[in-house]
Structures are given as C-alpha cells and as structure tokens.
Amino acid sequence: xxxxxxxxxxSFGEGGGxxxxxxxxxxxxxxxxxxxxxxxxxRPKPGLRRQHLTAVLAAAKISGASVTGAAxxxxxxxxxxxxxxxxxxxxxxxxxxxxxxxxxxxxPPLMIAAAPSVVHLRGGTHNTGAPPFDFLAQTFLPQLAxxxxxxxxxxxxxxxxxxxxxxxxxxxxxxxxxxxxxLHDRGREIGRRATATVAGLDPExxxxxxxxxxxxxxxxxxxxxxxxxxxxxxxxxxLSLAAECEYVTEVVTGFGQRGVRAEQVARDAxxxxxxxxxxxxxxxxxxxxxxxxxMALARAGSFTSGPLSxxxxxxxxTIRKFLPEVRFEVEQxxxxxxxxxxxxx
Numbered sequence: 001x002x003x004x005x006x007x008x009x010x011s012f013g014e015g016g017g018x019x020x021x022x023x024x025x026x027x028x029x030x031x032x033x034x035x036x037x038x039x040x041x042x043r044p045k046p047g048l049r050r051q052h053l054t055a056v057l058a059a060a061k062i063s064g065a066s067v068t069g070a071a072x073x074x075x076x077x078x079x080x081x082x083x084x085x086x087x088x089x090x091x092x093x094x095x096x097x098x099x100x101x102x103x104x105x106x107x108p109p110l111m112i113a114a115a116p117s118v119v120h121l122r123g124g125t126h127n128t129g130a131p132p133f134d135f136l137a138q139t140f141l142p143q144l145a146x147x148x149x150x151x152x153x154x155x156x157x158x159x160x161x162x163x164x165x166x167x168x169x170x171x172x173x174x175x176x177x178x179x180x181x182x183l184h185d186r187g188r189e190i191g192r193r194a195t196a197t198v199a200g201l202d203p204e205x206x207x208x209x210x211x212x213x214x215x216x217x218x219x220x221x222x223x224x225x226x227x228x229x230x231x232x233x234x235x236x237x238x239l240s241l242a243a244e245c246e247y248v249t250e251v252v253t254g255f256g257q258r259g260v261r262a263e264q265v266a267r268d269a270x271x272x273x274x275x276x277x278x279x280x281x282x283x284x285x286x287x288x289x290x291x292x293x294x295m296a297l298a299r300a301g302s303f304t305s306g307p308l309s310x311x312x313x314x315x316x317x318t319i320r321k322f323l324p325e326v327r328f329e330v331e332q333x334x335x336x337x338x339x340x341x342x343x344x345x
Contacts (some may be wrong), residue, residue, distance in 0.1 A: 200234025
C-alpha cells in the first residue's frame with residue numbers, strides 16, 4: 001500500500017545518486033519500503049543511469065525486493081525489500097559506470113548479515129565523481145574494520161571510462177556487533193606513495209605525473225612508481241597519492257584527461273593532498289561522507305573533519321528518514337574543523 005511507503009524527494013539537498021544508494025541500503029536493513037521521485041533531479045542527465053540501475057537491481061537481489069520503475073532514465077521507483085540474504089553475487093554495470101557505487105549500496109546490509117558474502121563487480125573501477133577502488137581499499141575499509149565488519153577488496157582488472165570492463169571482488173565478513181569509531185587525530189605520517197597507472201597509453205605520461213607529484217609534495221623519488229597495465233584494459237590513466245598515517249590513510253586521485261597535461265593532473269592532486277595535510281582534521285571530505293552510515297548503524301562514534309559537504313549533509317538527512325532514533329551532532333571546533341558525533345537519540 002502506498003500509504004505505508006516512505007516518500008523521498010530525490011531533488012532535495014545535493015540531489016544526486018547518494019540519496020538513492022543510502023535509501024536502498026537502509027531499506028534493506030530496516031525492511032522499510034520507500035518511493036523515491038525526482039531521482040537525480042539536480043544532475044545534467046536526471047534519472048537512473050546504468051550504475052544507478054545496477055545498484056537498484058543489486059539491492060533487490062540481496063533482499064528479494066519487489067521493485068517498480070527500475071529502468072534507465074526512470075525518475076521514480078518504489079522498493080519493497082524482503083530479508084537480506086548473504087551469499088555470493090555478481091553485479092555487472094554493463095558499462096564503465098562505477099562498480100564502487102554499487103558496492104557502496106549493498107555493503108551496509110551485507111556487513112551486518114547473518115553470514116559472509118562474496119560480491120563480484122564488473123564495470124568501472126576508477127571513475128571521476130565516485131570513490132575509486134584505491135580510496136575504498138586504503139582509506140575507507142580500514143576505518144570500517146574498526147567499527148566491526150572486515151572487507152577484503154581485490155582488483156582483478158582495472159576499468160576506465162569509456163571502455164569499462166573492470167573486475168573487483170569484495171569478500172565481506174559481517175560483524176555481530178558494531179563498535180564506536182573515534183577518529184580525531186591522524187597520528188604521525190608513516191608512509192607516502194605516488195602511483196601513476198596507465199593502460200593503452202604511453203608510459204611516459206605516468207612517469208611525468210610521478211615526477212611532478214613527488215616534487216610538489218617534497219617526497220623522495222622512491223615514493224613514486226609507475227604501473228603499466230595491459231593495453232586491452234585501456235585507454236586509461238589514474239594518479240593516486242596516498243599519505244599513510246598512524247590512524248588513517250588519505251588517498252587523493254587524479255584522472256588523466258584528453259587535453260590536460262600530465263603535469264597538471266599531478267599538480268592538482270598534490271594541491272589537494274597538501275591541503276588535507278595542512279588541516280588538523282584527520283578525516284577528509286570524502287571519508288566523512290562514507291563514515292556516516294556505518295556510524296549511524298552503530299548508533300555511536302565521532303570524528304573530526306573539515307566542514308561537511310552538501311553531499312554529506314544530504315546523506316545525514318536521508319539516514320534520518322530511515323533511522324529517526326539516530327542523532328547527529330555537528331560541533332564547530334578549532335578553526336573551520338567540525339566534530340561529528342552519532343548517538344542513539
């Protein structure tokens with residue numbers, strides 16, 4: 001019955017796909033059906049794209065849900081979940097769309113399920129506008145492990161835009177209890193890496209990116225490395241800069257683009273990482289967004305970050321729709337840093 005559906009306006013706040021992904025995950029967890037309209041209304045191409053449709057179908061698969069409106073370009077859908085079923089799954093975006101966003105949708109329910117799961121993902125693994133494989137593997141999942149769930153994420157084949165074809169596997173060991181995360185200090189720096197990857201392109205592009213990045217960061221030359229993948233995995237180029245600290249690792253990603261020099265890609269990535277390191281807060285903008293849902297499920301935890309993005313505040317409001325008993329507090333601390341706390345209201 002439509003009266004029992006939670007009604008969600010997909011145009012509120014940031015108005016993008018995160019509203020849909022968070023709603024799907026929490027619907028599976030809570031058993032609460034929902035209707036969402038104005039899907040991705042604030043995007044140049046509103047409605048479901050391939051990666052969003054795959055996320056919908058993936059959430060439906062793991063929960064035996066009934067769905068209406070599951071089609072490319074659909075701006076409205078309803079989702080009635082059943083019980084979450086752990087197991088082995090394969091989800092294929094069918095394009096270069098982000099597999100990591102599909103994983104972001106099914107991971108929360110599977111990470112608290114009754115048994116382990118294995119999720120095979122096909123599509124894009126390194127996408128602009130989405131958390132790339134390296135960020136999830138090195139930044140987010142180690143923090144999630146502190147909350148309880150253990151996830152091993154492996155990359156079998158890189159997938160770049162426009163070819164796609166990437167393959168990643170997530171092996172999920174769920175947690176029977178979720179612990180409170182407290183992340184307010186990054187600790188001392190213990191590692192630094194600049195990794196430039198190319199597939200089907202001149203390796204000199206990657207070498208120029210690495211040389212520029214390590215100079216811009218003031219790192220030694222041996223902090224940089226070039227990875228040349230088989231040509232059939234391309235064309236593609238990605239630069240990953242990682243600052244590994246005692247309590248958190250921050251990963252900044254730059255993507256090679258036609259008409260943009262390798263040096264510029266490296267300078268832009270280095271600028272972003274230097275800005276993170278210059279700030280006292282250990283939690284970067286993208287990690288802050290990723291931590292909100294696991295902490296809400298734990299009903300406890302806190303972290304210090306820079307000001308929350310519109311993406312993050314929209315995520316908070318979406319979580320509140322499904323978990324009204326969870327309380328979020330955002331308190332200004334030193335400078336423009338904020339302390340985000342989650343508790344049971």
